[in-house]
Amino acid sequence: MILLIEIKNNLKRFFMKHLITVPLLALIFLFGQTALAGPGHGHSHDHHHSPITNEQAAAKATKHVQKLVKNGKLDSSWSGVTSKSVEEKSYGHGPEWVVTFENKSIEDPKKQTLYVFYTINGKYLASNFTGQ
The missing domain is CATH 1.20.5 (Single alpha-helices involved in coiled-coils or other helix-helix interfaces)
Known part of the structure; x- marks a missing residue:
């Protein structure tokens, strides 16, 4: 019980x-x-932003190069380098901006030209010394 x-x-x-x-x-x-x-708490589900201009691509790439220098990925001599050219190139997956920088103070000729790639809409893709 x-x-x-x-x-x-x-x-x-x-x-x-x-x-x-x-x-x-x-x-x-x-x-x-x-x-x-x-x-204000949501976001657009439209992931297609308008294309950027070549001047905007150059500005973005310059900031990216400065970031690479700051993070120790590039030699400090790259910090004062300006873009040599900005080209719109088409690859298999569509057009891209290719921003080229040249730094003659680098001894290795293969490392004197840096290529920074963006989508046509301004999204960073890659950067390298081969241009590929």
Whole structure:
């Protein structure tokens, strides 16, 4: 008999505890979602941005070269180099901007010309010394 009373009391505590917890969690999730549903919290699902100009490609590439110097990926002599040329080239997957930099102070001739590649819409793709 005492065991039944003990079980009854434990069940009562269990249900009382969850009677408050479950609705409280439901309210948190409900209002948490609506708080994020307002304007400014989403983004466009259109991943096609407008094309950038060759001047914009050159500016982006110059910033990227400076970042490579800052991160120690390129010699510090690259920090003052400006773009030599900006060309729109077509490859198998579409057109790209190829921004070329030349640094004659580098001893290795194979490392004197740096190529920085962007999509036509301005997304960084790669940079290398081969132009490939």
